[in-house]
Amino acid sequence: MAIPIGEVIAVSGVKISLRIFEDSNQETIFHDGVKYRGVSLREHLLIQRGFIDIVCLVEGEYLDERRLDEQAEKTTYIRKxxxxxxxxxxxxxxxEGVKYMPMIRDRASLLSEDIVGEIYGAEKGSNFTIGTMLKENVSISLPWTRLFNSHLGIxxxxxxxxxxxxxxxxTTLFREKVQGLRGKSKFVIIDFNGEYTEGQIHSGFDKGVTVLDSRKGGQKFxxxxxxxxxxxxxxxxFQATANTQAPFLRRVLTGREKYKDIPLHTYLVKTFERVFAASEPKPEGLELTREIARVIGSPALEKHLxxxxxxxxxxxxxxxxGHFYDSDGKSFNSFLRPFLSQHAKLDDLDKFDELxxxxxxxxxxxxxxxxxxxxxxxxxxxxARSSIxxxxxxxxxxxxPLPPYLLHVISLKKCKNDVKKILPMLIAKNFYENHKESEGLSSPPTKTxxxxxxxxxxxLSEQSTREHEMWKDYRLELxxxxxxxxxxxxxxxxxxxQRPADISPTIVSQIHNFFIHRLVNERDLMLLDNTISTLDSSSKAxxxxxxxGCCVLTGTAFELPMILKVEPLIKKYRPASDDVDLEALWATQENSEEDDVLAYDDLV
Incomplete structure (x- = not known):
């Protein structure tokens, strides 16, 4: 049963004005065991237009004066x-959408909280819930099939x-769908602050955690x-220049691929022969052979060169x-060639040394x-030496590589800033290229x-000035x-x-669904205003x-923007990003330093 609370008194475009009845100012109304919320900002109302019920959102209210008699001193006010x-x-x-508009004197009534929940809870029969609507306190089941089939911005x-x-x-996704995810999807978290390395999100056998430390080493990707x-x-x-250094690196890789069946030691001996048996030896060649000896870690060869x-x-x-290395090659063949075979061991080189x-x-x-x-x-x-x-x-x-985990957390907390810039690109490219190659031309994709x-x-920032422009452009392009x-x-x-305005506008504009918490910077708000077409003015305000814990949900997965209060996870599963409790932290020192405090008071 509808509870009438007012009537339409003006219609101007999509702006509708209602006169609210005098007895309709309660905050909460219970009728036949059903809870209704009163008329206030951002509440929902129903306007009956024949057999059509038009759902409206309250955007403002005010009082209007009314005098029953010009001579009367008493003034009454009408709530609109x-x-x-x-x-x-x-x-x-x-x-969703404006298809019908009311007429003057159409009746307005309250909507029950259950109906409001049905309007915003798009997935019927689903239990994918992470919180409640802020005002109505109604649990909302999110459309998970459309959420995880899109790009998300939080x-x-x-x-x-x-x-x-x-x-x-x-966490809710893994709790509800983990059996269906195995073998069909992979989840990779690039964690800059080490917030998800414990039991967060998923703690099963198929969760892998890699903590990278660029200073001390340890686990590796x-x-x-x-x-x-x-x-x-x-x-x-290595920030190679386009005209000379990049072509040089291409020659290195081309030669590696072309002569992949020839042992690397043979390549080394042939190169030394070109240097020490050349018709016109060059001192730069001698210096480079000394560098080669340092790379392969041969003290005897280093000493000789x-x-x-x-x-x-x-x-x-x-x-x-006492012997000379010249174009006849005799000294090279009689001395340096066997010397290289004895002291230039290449079996223990890793891929970085090989490069x-x-x-x-x-x-x-x-x-x-x-x-x-x-x-x-x-x-x-x-x-290259510095980066390696x-x-x-x-x-x-x-x-x-090892078989991939269902959930792989890669922590960069212990990495230096220059490594933090490089690794995410390599990690993302590695997973993206492998997935794209495995899917081939499958349409639709069989895995995600x-x-x-x-x-x-x-x-993903365009503002960084501490890195080479070419490198930054490539990372953003990827x-x-x-x-x-x-x-x-x-x-x-x-x-x-926490700073969406610093992210490339091209990337933000391609995000489908948004979870927007408190933002106060004008640049951030302006970016959202320019890139999110589904964000209405009242939600943006x-x-x-x-x-x-409260956020605005909007995007292609939601018919209407909504304000959601996300339920906090228990401490065991929360990200490692809690605020410091100074009362508890400093209280531990009060008893142990009581004597010092008393002594200080006496001194004062």
Whole structure:
């Protein structure tokens, strides 16, 4: 039964004014055991237009004066509210959009909380609930099939509850659907602050946690060889110039692929022969062979080459043992060739050492043959040595990776800033390329990959000035490709950030659904206003004043924007991002320092 509370007195476009009856000012009304909320801001009302029930949202209220007699001193006030239609009910089913408009004197009535819950709870019979509507306190079942089939954005200032929302969303998914996920989907969390390394989200046998430490080493991310031996990736990692250094790296990789059946030791011996048996020896070649000895870690070879002198007069190399290395090759064949076989052991080289060795061997050949200038290529090798020293502690290049986990958390908390910029790109590219290759031309995709990036502004920002522009552009282009083209292959991004305005506008504009916590910065609010077409003005106005844990839900999965209060997870499953309890922290020191405090008081 409807409870009438007013009537329509004005209709102007989609703005409707109601006169509220004098006895309709209660905050809560119970009728036949059903709870109704009174008329106030952002409440829902029903206007009967014939057999159509128009659902409206209250956007404002005010008082209007009325005098029954011009001579009378008593003034009465009429309560009026402005409402906006958001949809209509036909046969108990809610339909979004403005199709019907009321007429003057149409009756308005209250909506029960159950009906409001049915309007916003899109999934009938589903139990995918992470919270309740803020005002109605009605549990809402989210449309999970449309949520996880889209790109998600979870934004909010620090302390607003976005980490709890992210954890609650995926914890509920794993709790409800974990059996169906196995073998069909993979979830990868790039965790900058180490918030999900314990029992958060999922604690089953198929959860893997990799804690990377670029300073001390330890656990390592398994990167496939095909993604490591890639010219574009190496050029960006080492900031190679486009005209000289990048083509040099391509020659290194091309030679590796072309002569993959030839042992690396044979390649080393042939290169040394070009240097020490050349018709016109070059001192740059000698210096490069010394670098090669350091790469392969041979003290005996290092000592021998350090004592070799270049004679510029007769253009030859003289060894400390007294023999000369010249174009006849006799000294090389009689001394250095067997010396290399004895002291240049290459069996224990890892992929990073192999890369540096191949680079120096290629540069040796290029310099001797006159294909490249030593001074032009040497800077990229210096940058490569610097980058590899950090990457070696966090990456292991493998030919065949281990089987993927259902949920893989990769923590970058203990990594240095320069490594934090590089690793997410390598990790995302590794998973994305593998998934795309495995899916091929399947339509629709048979499996899905979900990349979850916490604190996404760290790697998706256009504002960073501490990195090379080419590297930043490539990183952004990679994630822009994933968010624009990944849907075709079943790849979806979930981005969590406290500064959405710092993220590339191209990426934000491609997000389908948003969980927006409190944001107060004008740039952040302006970005949302320009990129989210489903965010209405009344919901946007609430964003700067939202309480902790409350968020605005809007996007393609929701028929209407709603304000949701997300239930906090218990401490065991909450992300490791709780605020410090100073009362408890400092209270532990009060008793132990009581004597010092009394002494201080006496002194004062």
């Amino acid at each position: 509210v402005d409402v906006r239609p958001i949809g209509y009910l036909i046969d108990g089913n809610f339909n 934004f909010g200032n620090t302390g607003s509850g976005k980490s709890n929302t992210l954890a609650k969303l995926y 398994m990167l496939e060889s095909s993604h490591f031996w890639d010219a574009d990736t190496l050029s960006l990692l 350090a004592e070799v002198k270049y004679n510029s007069y007769n253009k030859s190399f003289k060894a400390a043992e 540096m060795l191949r680079c120096y061997l290629q540069l040796c050949r290029d310099v001797v043959l006159g294909y490249a200038q030593y001074d032009h290529i040497q800077p990229v090798l210096a940058r 020293s950090g990457l070696r502690n966090v990456l292991e290049v493998v030919d065949v 990959l979900h990349l979850i990036i916490d604190e996404a502004h760290n790697i 994630f822009e490709e994933i968010i624009k083209e990944g849907r075709k292959y079943g790849v979806y991004l979930t981005l969590s950030s 609430l964003i700067p004043t939202l309480a902790k």
